[in-house]
Amino acid sequence: MQIDDVAVQASVAKLKERAGGGLPAIAVLLGSGWGGLAQRVEGAAVVDYAELPAFPLLGVGGHAGRLLVGRVGATPVIVLAGRKHAYETGDAAAMKGAIRTLAAAGVRTLVQTNAAGSLHASLGPGDVMLLADHLNLAQRSPLVGDTGNSRFVDLADAYDPLLRQRALATAEALGRPLREGIYAWVLGPQFETPAEVRMLQRLGADAVGMSTVPETILARHAGLHVLALSLITNMACGLADGRLGHEQTLSVAAQAGGRAVDLLAAILAELPA
Ligand code: HPA
Numbered sequence: 001m002q003i004d005d006v007a008v009q010a011s012v013a014k015l016k017e018r019a020g021g022g023l024p025a026i027a028v029l030l031g032s033g034w035g036g037l038a039q040r041v042e043g044a045a046v047v048d049y050a051e052l053p054a055f056p057l058l059g060v061g062g063h064a065g066r067l068l069v070g071r072v073g074a075t076p077v078i079v080l081a082g083r084k085h086a087y088e089t090g091d092a093a094a095m096k097g098a099i100r101t102l103a104a105a106g107v108r109t110l111v112q113t114n115a116a117g118s119l120h121a122s123l124g125p126g127d128v129m130l131l132a133d134h135l136n137l138a139q140r141s142p143l144v145g146d147t148g149n150s151r152f153v154d155l156a157d158a159y160d161p162l163l164r165q166r167a168l169a170t171a172e173a174l175g176r177p178l179r180e181g182i183y184a185w186v187l188g189p190q191f192e193t194p195a196e197v198r199m200l201q202r203l204g205a206d207a208v209g210m211s212t213v214p215e216t217i218l219a220r221h222a223g224l225h226v227l228a229l230s231l232i233t234n235m236a237c238g239l240a241d242g243r244l245g246h247e248q249t250l251s252v253a254a255q256a257g258g259r260a261v262d263l264l265a266a267i268l269a270e271l272p273a
Contacts, residue, residue, distance in 0.1 A: 033253025181206030
């Protein structure tokens with residue numbers, strides 16, 4: 001699907017109308033386990049993705065996708081509850097219109113969250129990992145089909161060093177360990193094989209998941225600063241007993257999500273507005 005400027009501009013206009021004027025400079029994209037942040041948004045204007053022509057229509061099954069404009073504590077934020085994954089249709093650009101709308105609306109910082117499997121013995125279920133960098137192992141790009149020189153995006157500091165420093169300092173002040181690591185993006189939706197997990201470890205990845213990287217690429221292309229957090233829901237395939245399944249991801253996410261959201265809210269309070 002081609003996202004055109006008309007759809008982006010119409011989405012920005014709708015957001016401004018629904019939020020009653022000025023829009024926050026920080027947006028947060030919620031992944032599995034992080035949905036609790038939506039309940040902490042105060043004074044929220046709620047906008048369904050369906051009202052925003054540049055936004056994706058999410059699959060059936062209860063996740064319609066909605067956006068909240070309000071405050072978490074004193075920090076004005078736009079919270080995106082719902083992400084369309086590349087594994088749903090094969091389209092790595094599924095969130096292109098959403099990210100371009102945020103950029104056109106004046107957002108400067110995108111905070112991403114996801115659920116991921118751990119590749120590292122020192123990172124266990126319930127822990128949160130701060131992304132220092134990523135491996136695009138799906139080798140897909142949301143910028144395929146774009147034209148012009150700006151598509152050749154520099155990803156040297158894909159995850160903003162200053163924002164990462166702030167996040168680490170906030171976690172430290174809270175007495176919450178927050179480890180930095182490398183996130184490997186695989187297309188999914190199947191989990192990895194044990195051999196793939198050994199490969200990912202050898203490649204230097206610390207966690208593996210099925211999202212986030214396309215949105216980081218889109219955000220950097222649009223000039224946004226990116227910060228990203230993974231909630232570890234399981235040891236990757238073969239690293240612990242038991243079978244993997246989405247139910248397990250969701251149940252660990254439900255148990256550990258509250259603490260992760262506490263940390264996220266604290267980090268948001270310390271980000272440059
Ligand atoms: N692999 C890929 N994606 C995931 C995993 C995993 O083990 N856990 C949560 N998302």
